[in-house]
Amino acid sequence: MSAKLQTLKVGLFGTPLNSLITVVTVVLLGWVVSPLLRWGILNATWTGTSADCALGIGGCWAFVGAKFRFILFAFYPPALQWRPLIVMVLLLGLLVVTAQPRFWRKGLLVAWFVVIAASWMLMSGTLTPSVVPSNQWGGVAVTLFVWLVCFGLATPLAILLALARRSGMGGLRTLAIVFIELMRGTPMVAILYVAMLILPMAIPNGQLIDKNIRAVIMITPFWSAYLAEVIRGGLQAIPSGQYEAAAALGLGYWRTMQLVVLPQALRFVIPGMVNLAIGFLLATSLLAVIGIFDLLNAARSSATDPQWLGYYDEAYLFAALIYFMLCFGGSRYSLWLEKHLHRPECR
Template sequence: MTDGVLEAAPTANQPLPRWRRLRTGLFGTPLNAAVTLACLVLLAWVVPPLLRWSLLDAVWVGPADRCADAAGACWAFIGEKLRYILFGFYDQDRHWRPAVASAILLALAVVSGMPLFWRRATLGLWVCGLAVAVLLLTGEPGGPAVPTERWSGLPVSLLLAAAGLVGAFPLAVLLALARRSRMGGVRTLAILFIEVTRGVPLIAVLYVATLLLPLMLPAGSAIDKLLRAQIAIILFVSAYLAEIIRAGLQAIPAGQHEAAQALGLGYWQAMRLVILPQALRTVIPSIVNLAIGLFQDTTLIIVIGLFDLLNTARTAAKDPAWLGFYDEAFGFVALIYLTVCVAASRYSLWLEHRLQR
């Protein structure tokens, strides 16, 4: 007590300053301090050589001959092969088409992430955007047709991931509701599909779509290889997404269902207006994590003869004029994947905090 005034004691719920939380986390215990010092030693051992190789001793411009005796990275290779890494086997004089298609897909993802655009019109925007992107990649309008075998690089990775997640979402919602249904036959079929699909690796599903599905079709009929891969990815992702949505549905209190019934809402009205919005909000981190994994798993399409961003970079390093620059090729592609995935994870945290408010 000072001058008759009682001093306020610090409350237990009062947050600590950021510097104090950081100090406590890094050096709060002897074990934490030992781990922190070990990490600092590791960084001191790894970072300086990496900086010398990637920046100080790197070759930024010039022909391949300048990189022959260089001690650092040959980023001139990226400058020479950038368009091939991004767009692969697509006709070089028409690279504007896959560039515009990729920009459309990225713009759709950004717009869909804004709560302001969470309305029915956004679904129509996705349908139109995907249709325009595919139309551009096919060479239409006003140009010769480009077969899907020549689609490669970044547009293929974005298209398979975006269309796979968007196409799997309505199917996943139905599967999640079916697995929780009181109708035994519907519930059993949903369980069988989800468990069998989740028990098989994606690479096996792609093999089935590429090798076995054509044998099951009538003679003379065929489905494009890229379309088969896209359908396989949609079915595969829908099984995992259904389990994520089902977890969100189980987290909703029973009182929400009872309140919807008391308001006179039917089953589908209650799901659309009351239950699903709350369930999806609780599983946003899991959905974003699934989207990140799907974007990374598009590299598996190489097993069926299609080339995504990673595999066009690997092919670029096989050019006889620039042979062997695999570190630069894979490092550049890794930076692209890292940028996309970190941005998605940060967006997930931002959206989670925003919806909690």
Template sequence: MLDPRPAPDMRHGVVGWLRTRLFNGPVNSVVSLVVLAVLVWGLTPLVQWALIDADWIGTTRDACSGEGACWVFISARFETIVYGFYPDAARFRVDITLALLAVLIAWLVIPRLPAKPWVGAFALVGFPIIAYVLLLGGHFGLAYVPTREWGGLMLTLTVATVGIVGSLPLGVILALGRRSKMPLVKSLSVVFIEFWRGVPLITVLFMASVMLPLFVPDEVEFDKLLRALIGIMFFWSAYMAEVVRGGLQAIPKGQEEAAKALGLGYWRRMGLIVLPQALKLVIPGIVNTFIALFKDTSLVLIIGLFDLLAIIRSGLTDTNWLGFATEGYVFAALMFWVFCFSMSRYSQVLERKLHRGH
């Protein structure tokens, strides 16, 4: 005789998910139906315009029927959107850089891949050097490409990557300095943080681009993109410092006292005991700052740098593509959403991985 089987569990699968999440009571069922009706009413015209009636194939505006979205505008200007004004003959260097960046990110994100510390060290030290040589040129027989010809998605990723990689360690140092018991270090950290948090990013970019050259000798030249990168890194490092300081204050004082009792010095206490716990607590705040930084890269337009959004807007002034602003802005919004949503989802995965509450 076979053992009796358990009764079917209706809490799993698609039906179980619907019963437990959307239709687990009279009130929730009514609310779910109303929300579903509103979504259908609102999304149906959008899907009709963006997908069903849209035009996808062509090279000129004559390929657009006018009933739906004209994605021909995006496909015809896709290379400009990605590379900006980068020379055609040198665009393979951008492809190599972006491909290497994607491989490094995937290697660090996928859990089971080996040698993550070495890959992380290469991403922080080796990759910036390779990207600098490839994108700027002037070495190893590569033609020099000035930063004024950079633009589009590659410029957005450059500004965001440098800002993220530079603001986090600088923010950690500033947070530690603000909590330091040395008056000079603490005062300098407080002044730095409060100054950069007290001015808008637009003002920082304007000062870095327009006002800074007025205060330096004529023979000293700073690249416009370099000035913008330094300004963005300093600006967001001040916000990052406050996020990290919140995590440091959340760590019980006994953790550091126990580390002192073991004979650990200050930097070993911070690096081995306090900071790992503090940074884990403030992962949502850190990623939130990264997302805000990524979206604020569009502000570099005010100093004459054409990022993703600026390149799309410049294409809308072309007399051959007048009237397709909606498609351009929707595509730009979609690109920003993909990158920001990816960072948000990875932060949630990282939180679950580092969770020690069980």
């Protein structure tokens, strides 16, 4: 028997208490999973119309098939839905490239700006005829766009905030502390209402700003405050000998941070940053409060169609599956990156 199987056997049945917990857990899972299996697979309706689903006793996955494009693209014109599809491919491709350390060069920053700008122009119709207003955007493309833009902008801002909070300059440190604690003490819903109601009043001459841009402007500093605390924890984990060695080599403050401290600190906080990234992705569902049709809001609205009224369970389960694939992929990537960047600890 392999070591892993032996460890699993001991963990499940190593003691009478462990054996009892294992048996009770299996019984509870059987009690819960069995009806879900019958509802979701065995008795489900996979094709047909809403009338066919009404005759069945299981889940109506024909609804997901009928509303698949709406959940992905919301109200975007059907004839132009190839645009958000290309945007989704571009954004996911950018994620895949960014996730590989061999591409961590200055050119990657240029790629971020190019992909984000191209995605915006493609969605709005700047690059091709037929302009599509942002109130028709929605679904997975908008969720990915807002998430990537906000997280991408929040990361460098968070690094500066973390450095400022550890600065020896009292005024700068105080400002950083006030900003971080104020943002972390404010609900994200309140931040979104500020983006919707307060921010437009601060714009001179009554100019209007796209609601997606308003969301990015307010969410970015909000997320940066949380990221800053995670990065500050990584900075505190760096031994003082690293600073002393950099000073002995004649490196200034910024060169020390760039070449010595930040690479190690960011490596220490990979799990925390990925955890926050996953949480931020799930938090994009709150964009519905300012009228942005993200993935979850599009799924909910799809079940209000009079022809498919009331199939909320199927809609939410499909949206949950998409969220799960993105989040589970991120968690597995975090484990891989930790092992890939593992280095002997220096003192």
